[in-house]
Amino acid sequence: MPTAGNPIVYGSWDKAPGKPTVLIYAHYDVQPVKESEWDNPPFTPVIKDGKIFGRGSSDDKSGVMISIWAVESMLKTDGKLPVNVKFLFEGEEEIGSPNFKDFLGKNKELLHTDFAVTGDDAQYSDSVPSINLSSRGSVQLQFNVKTANTDAHSGQFGGKTPNAVVAMSQIISSFYDKQGNVAVDGFYDKVLPITPQQKETIKKINYNPATDMKILGTTAEVGDTSYSPLERVWYRPTLEIIGMQGGYTAPEGHSNIIPGNAMARITCRLVNNQNGDEIVDMIKKHINKNSPVGVTVSYKFKPGYASPMTTPSDTKAFSYIAETLSKVYGKQPIKMSTGGTGGAMLSFKEILGVYAYSLGFLQADEKSHAANEFFRTSSIRRGQIVYCYYLQHVADEESKLKK
Amino acid sequence: MPTAGNPIVYGSWDKAPGKPTVLIYAHYDVQPVKESEWDNPPFTPVIKDGKIFGRGSSDDKSGVMISIWAVESMLKTDGKLPVNVKFLFEGEEEIGSPNFKDFLGKNKELLHTDFAVTGDDAQYSDSVPSINLSSRGSVQLQFNVKTANTDAHSGQFGGKTPNAVVAMSQIISSFYDKQGNVAVDGFYDKVLPITPQQKETIKKINYNPATDMKILGTTAEVGDTSYSPLERVWYRPTLEIIGMQGGYTAPEGHSNIIPGNAMARITCRLVNNQNGDEIVDMIKKHINKNSPVGVTVSYKFKPGYASPMTTPSDTKAFSYIAETLSKVYGKQPIKMSTGGTGGAMLSFKEILGVYAYSLGFLQADEKSHAANEFFRTSSIRRGQIVYCYYLQHVADEESKLKK
Secondary structure (H helix, E strand, O other): OOOOOOOOEEEEEOOOOOOOEEEEEEEOOOOOOOHHHOOOOOOOOEEEOOEEEOOOOOOOHHHHHHHHHHHHHHHHHHOOOOOEEEEEEEOOHHHOOOOHHHHHHHOHHHHOOOEEEEOOOEOOOOOOOEEEEEEOEEEEEEEEEEOOOOOEEOOOOOOOOOOHHHHHHHHHHHOEOOOOOEOOOOOOOOOOOOOHHHHHHHHOOOOOHHHHHHHHOOOOOOOOOOOOHHHHHHHOOEEEEEEEEEEOOOOOOOOOEEOOEEEEEEEEEEOOOOOHHHHHHHHHHHHHHHOOOOOEEEEEEOOOOEOOEEOOOOOHHHHHHHHHHHHHHOOOOEEEEEOOOOHHHHHHHHHHOOOEEEOOOEOOOOOOOOOOOEEEHHHHHHHHHHHHHHHHHHHHHHHHHHO | OOOOOOOOEEEEEOOOOOOOEEEEEEEOOOOOOOHHHOOOOOOOOEEEOOEEEOOOOOOOHHHHHHHHHHHHHHHHHHOOOOOEEEEEEEOOHHHOOOOHHHHHHHOOOOOOOOEEEEOOOEOOOOOOOEEEEEEOEEEEEEEEEEOOOOOEEOOOOOOOOOOHHHHHHHHHHHOEOOOOOEOOOOOOOOOOOOOHHHHHHHHHOOOOHHHHHHHHOOOOOOOOOOOOHHHHHHHOOEEEEEEEEEEOOOOOOOOOEEOOEEEEEEEEEEOOOOOHHHHHHHHHHHHHHHOOOOOEEEEEEOOOOEOOEEOOOOOHHHHHHHHHHHHHHOOOOEEEEEOOOOHHHHHHHHHHOOOEEEOOOEOOOOOOOOOOOEEEHHHHHHHHHHHHHHHHHHHHHHHHHHO
16 A cells, blocks of 8 residues: 555455454564675575574564464464454654554554554563563654865865864764763753663563673673663663764775765664654754854754654553463563664554554564574564464453453 | 886986986876766866866876976977986875885986976966975874674664764764864874974965865864964874764665774874874874773774975075976966875985975866866966976086086
8 A cells, every 4th residue: 555655565354253353563674784794695585593684584574474474374274363354564664654654544444453463573582572561762864064065185285174074073972971871952851760660670671781792792881870771771862873974985095085074874762752853953953062163064854753652561452462472482471661663653552542562573682773684483483373372362352351 | 117016107218418317206096086976987087168177187197297298299399308307107106105115225226317306296376386395294094993793773772882983983083182183192292393484484375265265165274273274284293084984874775773883094194203103103092092981993004104304495406496487487486385295205315315396287276186186288288388498407507517
């Protein structure tokens, strides 16, 4: 189905009149690749040691395919499904779902549902299930620093000519204080204190810094140590530079220039009541205030931003997910949050009136967004079992309630 | 003739026994190009409005061709030259002439000469001739900042994971103090005070900041204002970032990552007794001291560095150049310096025992090293006349001295 951007894929099975409807969300779009960093071509998947390597294998082709295969297997086995099912696969999740809310609004009747789940989500590990109950929002912008119309000969002009890369570095440095907090005026104004309940959630998780450090190959954790690492990732906002370029950077050769231009891309992860438009304004004011002399700044905006969101755990929709995971994994799911963004999920509540609960099978070490992204083949089978069980469980429990 | 790097082109005309020998230096190698920034293909020259556009048209194909055409015209007109001539065209000037000194040493006999000039140099303007009497040295290095083995999902890991681009920006910012001076310990230790004679030279030049600012399209001059702009460019050292790259910087798309790697290239312009190896050591110490936590730095070195140099103006070799320029331009040349580097020139004095004087026709606005480099076609004819007159003048004056 067309949108102003990439089309949305919709499909439904509605032959269970009187039964509830479950809407399953996932997204088919993926992050761009830096092909040179991949061991195998990113769009020619390779299966090795129980892992499928390829862009999107984890984020979020897994979400698309596991639910389809689960439904296919039920239809092949039983000739029918225990509930009505609607598939909704988006193509703009990675750029902040700029057309998704509008699409939901225009197709409210068609998409009417009793329950919604998203396959764009993670489990804590192979053996420990989890349900994410909050996610950060995000907003992006690109800014360009111009100090000259042309690169300048570093001998002929060096000593009096502004350098765009140096100016850009100074602006980027000015974004942070010594604790690693964001030094942009007003940035934390709408950030709420971390609640006792949130602290409790984190306490229950046996967080080991070494795990993620091993995944990434980092040698240190950074950030304001007055918050624990998981508090920072789940409940505190960030301002990250996701890329920066200026001057002569070809792998070979050497160009003795003073660069006249540089660009950088910013992503902020937002929490609580932070508003993307307001945050962008604050950043622009900060850049204007902190630009060295001789610098002209321009901006290029990415469409859309995603608000932070939280999902309640005192609903029957939550219980059905939790009970399903308990059954399949043999233990209670832990309640978690994610530092990531599920912008589209907020629209479900606003437009369709249902919360979309996490029912995805990504894991933290699978290099989402990075080179050599992979997905565990074992998660495919486990995920299919979970989806089959979940659809049956919803049917059974709702049928009990009717009696 | 082969060297350990690019070959050197040598040619001679030696049919004037008893007459002096003039050696003419220029270089055929050029700076790399960023092709997308050029209005015309950089290696398919285009003549437009009295200008030849193309990489190297100015720096330094002009130096190579003007002297060849001058000699050619004399041979065609007179059947002979007034002096013996040796051409020496290098192919590694733009990377600091790493094999040039060695080549001179091995071919000392062959290259024996009475006078030497370099076509890799500039005139003040179309109507005002000039002779450069000092140049800065230069040294280059590339450094890489690594914070992780892989880019990280900015949601999943953002808040606790070091960002290579931010770390790189902080290191680059740390290179400078608030006045724009270099904040690397020891950097200025071997820089001598600017002499009254040097101040006098600058005073004679009607320096107008607007001229270069218009050439480059800059809106401000930067640097330590306790020195004048020309003092800073001619007699003070610099540390410039000539390029920096990290994270996702493709023109389209948006990758929500925390970059794990960034690279930057540094060029320093050196003066007086500054030594390239010592400067590189100081920079490495500074980077180690100023690297944020979680950062691993590695280095990649460019071969060779060029020492700063000065050339005296109380020699007959200087007088022959000055008299030639006076004759052709109708006015005395002004004594200047250049912020650029003529590393090979130092080797002439050291190995061949002669100073190489500037006799080139570049001009400051011709975008050497940048996109859309050009050379004035009018400078070709004027340059040829200068070279013809110069060779005849050397013959005449030397012959007078013999009598």
